Amino acid sequence: MVGIFASLKWRLVxxxxxxxxxxxxxxxxxxxxxxxxxxxxxxxxxxxxxxxPEAATPVVVxxxxxxxxxxxxxxxxxxxxxETVDPHRxxxxxxxxxxxxxxxxxxxxxxxxxxxxxxxLFGAAVAIGVPWSVFPVALVCAVVQLIxxxxxxxxxxxxxxxxxxxxRGRDLGMAxxxxxxxxxxxxxxxxNSGGDQTGVPAGASSLASALAWTPPGxxxxxxxxxxxGQLAKAGLAVLIAAATLALAWWWWSxxxxxxxxxVPSATAGSSPAGRGHEGHAVAIGVVGTMEVVxxxxxxxxWRDPMRRMxxxxxxLLTILYPFLIVRGxxxxxxxxxxxxxxxxxxxxxxxxxxxxxxxHLQTISDRVRARGEVFGHALAAIVPxxxxxxxAVAIQAVWHDDYDKIPAALGVCFAALLGGIAVACFVSxxxxxxxxxxxxxxxxxxxxxxxxxxxxxxxxxxxxxxxxAVPAGIATVLSLTVAPVWGWVSLxxxxxxxGFALWLSSRLTADRYLERAPEIFAVVSxxxxx
Amino acid sequence: MILPHYPGQQEAIASAAGQAVALRGLTKSFDGRRxxxxxxxxxxxxxxxxxxxxxxxxKTTTLSMVTGLLRPxxxxxxxxxxxxxxxxxxxxxxMGVLPEGLRLFERLSGPEMLSYLGRLRGMPxxxxxxxxxxxxxxxxxxxxxxxxxxxxxxxxxxxITLAAALxxxxxxxxxxxxxxxxxxxxxxxxxxxxxxxxxxxxxxVFSSHVMALVEDLCSHVAVIAAGKIIASGHLAEVxxxxxxxxxxxxxxxxxxxxxxxxxxxxxxSQA
Numbered sequence: 086m087v088g089i090f091a092s093l094k095w096r097l098v099x100x101x102x103x104x105x106x107x108x109x110x111x112x113x114x115x116x117x118x119x120x121x122x123x124x125x126x127x128x129x130x131x132x133x134x135x136x137x138p139e140a141a142t143p144v145v146v147x148x149x150x151x152x153x154x155x156x157x158x159x160x161x162x163x164x165x166x167x168e169t170v171d172p173h174r175x176x177x178x179x180x181x182x183x184x185x186x187x188x189x190x191x192x193x194x195x196x197x198x199x200x201x202x203x204x205x206l207f208g209a210a211v212a213i214g215v216p217w218s219v220f221p222v223a224l225v226c227a228v229v230q231l232i233x234x235x236x237x238x239x240x241x242x243x244x245x246x247x248x249x250x251x252x253r254g255r256d257l258g259m260a261x262x263x264x265x266x267x268x269x270x271x272x273x274x275x276x277n278s279g280g281d282q283t284g285v286p287a288g289a290s291s292l293a294s295a296l297a298w299t300p301p302g303x304x305x306x307x308x309x310x311x312x313x314g315q316l317a318k319a320g321l322a323v324l325i326a327a328a329t330l331a332l333a334w335w336w337w338s339x340x341x342x343x344x345x346x347x348v349p350s351a352t353a354g355s356s357p358a359g360r361g362h363e364g365h366a367v368a369i370g371v372v373g374t375m376e377v378v379x380x381x382x383x384x385x386x387w388r389d390p391m392r393r394m395x396x397x398x399x400x401l402l403t404i405l406y407p408f409l410i411v412r413g414x415x416x417x418x419x420x421x422x423x424x425x426x427x428x429x430x431x432x433x434x435x436x437x438x439x440x441x442x443x444x445h446l447q448t449i450s451d452r453v454r455a456r457g458e459v460f461g462h463a464l465a466a467i468v469p470x471x472x473x474x475x476x477a478v479a480i481q482a483v484w485h486d487d488y489d490k491i492p493a494a495l496g497v498c499f500a501a502l503l504g505g506i507a508v509a510c511f512v513s514x515x516x517x518x519x520x521x522x523x524x525x526x527x528x529x530x531x532x533x534x535x536x537x538x539x540x541x542x543x544x545x546x547x548x549x550x551x552x553x554a555v556p557a558g559i560a561t562v563l564s565l566t567v568a569p570v571w572g573w574v575s576l577x578x579x580x581x582x583x584g585f586a587l588w589l590s591s592r593l594t595a596d597r598y599l600e601r602a603p604e605i606f607a608v609v610s611x612x613x614x615x
Numbered sequence: 616m617i618l619p620h621y622p623g624q625q626e627a628i629a630s631a632a633g634q635a636v637a638l639r640g641l642t643k644s645f646d647g648r649r650x651x652x653x654x655x656x657x658x659x660x661x662x663x664x665x666x667x668x669x670x671x672x673x674k675t676t677t678l679s680m681v682t683g684l685l686r687p688x689x690x691x692x693x694x695x696x697x698x699x700x701x702x703x704x705x706x707x708x709x710m711g712v713l714p715e716g717l718r719l720f721e722r723l724s725g726p727e728m729l730s731y732l733g734r735l736r737g738m739p740x741x742x743x744x745x746x747x748x749x750x751x752x753x754x755x756x757x758x759x760x761x762x763x764x765x766x767x768x769x770x771x772x773x774x775i776t777l778a779a780a781l782x783x784x785x786x787x788x789x790x791x792x793x794x795x796x797x798x799x800x801x802x803x804x805x806x807x808x809x810x811x812x813x814x815x816x817x818x819x820v821f822s823s824h825v826m827a828l829v830e831d832l833c834s835h836v837a838v839i840a841a842g843k844i845i846a847s848g849h850l851a852e853v854x855x856x857x858x859x860x861x862x863x864x865x866x867x868x869x870x871x872x873x874x875x876x877x878x879x880x881x882x883x884s885q886a
Contacts, residue, residue, distance in 0.1 A: 252765050252766060363727055363731075364730065364731070365740045367734045367739060367740055368734055368735045368736065368737050373737075377735050381723070381731050384722075384727070385722050385723075388722050438720070439718050440716075440718045441718040441719055443684055443712075443714055444720060444779070446683060446684060447683070447707050450683070450703040451704040599703075602683075603683070603684060603685055604686070607685070610717070613717075613718060
């Protein structure tokens with residue numbers, strides 16, 4: 086039975102390669118080669134740590150901990166990546182739970198990701214297996230680590246699988262994705278803050294010594310403890326690791342039994358929308374339509390994590406990034422990068438509805454409403470975007486005492502914001518692309534077969550927004566080199582050029598939408614299937 | 616050389632007088648396969664019109680072209696005297712649509728969605744509110760309160776879509792499988808509302824593959840198979856001398872003795 090699971094998984098893994106042909110296959114192979122080289126590099130780097138024994142154990146301890154956390158969290162962030170994750174696919178087959186569990190474990194160990202982990206863990210074993218006499222012990226520890234990762238990951242995803250099929254669970258997954266992003270930003274900020282060069286290794290090693298008594302850390306420190314003759318400590322570490330694996334296995338079996346015998350309710354556990362927001366604006370004329378559409382967009386940004394999370398990320402990036410890329414004065418101008426990202430938020434305004442776009446096709450079919458819709462989506466991005474930009478510019482100006490650069494910086498920011506939105510609106514109609522509507526992952530942004538389209542659309546928004554910001558940028562340069570009064574010129578130019586771009590874009594976008602609505606609808610409906 | 620004759624716009628509209636929906640040579644191909652093959656169809660005003668056919672016959676494709684969601688390769692679709700593809704705003708103001716298998720604005724509640732769509736059509740906010748409240752109470756969606764559409768059951772989704780289709784009091788309703796996978800209570804509610812709508816002078820076109828339902832509800836019926844209309848008219852005419860519409864349908868599409876032969880092992884399992 087275990088063999089059947091293994092062959093099933095092998096077919097799933099290889100069928101992706103077999104299904105492709107020509108250029109796609111070549112690119113896939115190139116991708117594999119790059120990935121192999123990358124994994125190889127990490128492995129060699131780890132193995133090289135063997136010559137620095139005092140660094141090897143702390144590094145591997147941290148690696149083991151990070152690896153385990155990543156395995157446990159990844160199904161929550163990117164649910165449905167692996168078809169063998171969902172036990173419901175096996176619920177109707179006559180298989181006993183114990184056999185199913187062993188089969189699923191085997192299947193989980195076959196794949197690109199476990200293979201890459203195995204190779205990296207081999208490098209880690211070389212690093213901590215000093216002297217060579219304890220290398221076999223290190224190797225066993227590496228294998229146990231991989232199995233623990235897989236078992237705990239499966240246990241977590243199985244107990245969450247009922248949750249993840251509900252809307253609230255997937256919303257939660259998005260929040261976790263955002264949390265990971267925040268952690269990453271914090272980590273990068275910490276690394277970039279630099280500071281005392283001697284303080285960092287000390288902090289890292291004290292962190293590692295604390296982590297050494299967590300289950301994966303204990304596993305990583307077993308070889309060095311044995312080599313040092315601290316057999317009692319080594320025994321305790323082995324006990325911690327073994328107990329963890331046994332508990333994880335038990336948790337998985339319980340979760341599996343429960344998920345195979347209970348049917349998740351599709352509607353229970355869903356929450357009401359809270360107080361209804363019905364609005365009073367009526368779509369008469371461009372302005373009326375803009376108010377109606379912007380009102381709904383505003384509501385959805387609050388309510389829909391797929392729309393809310395990107396805004397939180399942008400707020401974070403716009404405020405933090407200038408600190409990372411520019412040290413000292415002039416960081417106010419780096420806020421303009423955030424302005425481009427805000428502009429991109431107005432992008433793919435037709436695709437974001439999925440096949441729900443048909444409701445707009447039935448109601449927005451004349452030019453006045455089509456323009457109103459464009460302005461409505463634009464307004465829903467301009468209002469929060471302006472708030473974020475003002476805050477970010479203010480923070481940078483106060484931090485670096487750069488008050489005199491504020492007008493010029495705002496000029497570039499508004500030009501990039503309005504220009505980015507203008508281009509984003511037009512690109513929504515010119516290069517629409519489907520967005521996955523199943524919301525299984527915050528980071529899934531395109532559907533199969535439309536990756537090129539998605540990339541082209543995103544790139545043209547960033548480039549187009551930057552081009553529209555050029556006049557304001559020139560005035561900004563003059564404000565720094567010739568006279569500060571050019572800063573105010575930059576602000577005026579930014580608002581004027583950006584505003585004109587948006588006005589022009591509304592006309593072009595509306596024409597394009599009315600001309601191509603059924604084709605746009607056909608493209609974006611593909612998002613339903615993913 | 617004799618070219619195939621496609622009627623011009625004015626000619627087509629003139630020929631559609633008295634018809635709620637008129638299709639003239641409507642055609643659509645996917646990958647070289649003709650899914651809808653030059654369909655001509657007349658739906659009289661005030662009729663309850665059933666469009667029946669097996670899966671893949673072209674029902675949804677035809678309705679999508681009539682509702683403006685799918686561009687036809689050739690031909691015309693005239694709804695309430697307006698060519699759908701020549702004057703979409705006028706045509707769409709006169710039709711209410713319930714498509715199959717498409718999403719709604721999932722993160723709005725039912726009342727919010729109705730309010731949004733009504734105001735987007737330019738109806739005064741108070742009129743929208745009054746009508747939405749009435750529709751929600753008649754369709755028995757009041758219990759859902761402010762639940763998001765994402766959390767609605769299949770029957771509730773069909774009902775809220777029907778409410779959205781009726782909100783602007785259109786002359787024609789175009790419904791794709793309105794009763795598919797709907798519980799009996801919701802189905803009865805939908806049927807009652809549709810009957811009231813036709814009694815008030817509205818026209819309903821709906822597709823289905825449940826013959827008993829069509830026989831029960833419809834005054835007129837058209838049978839579509841492999842992208843062609845193979846029979847159309849009053850229910851009694853299409854049924855002819857057959858015992859039921861089901862029999863007549865299977866006879867028309869040439870599948871009278873399906874599911875026979877083979878399978879002799881069935882029911883002999885020892886496990």
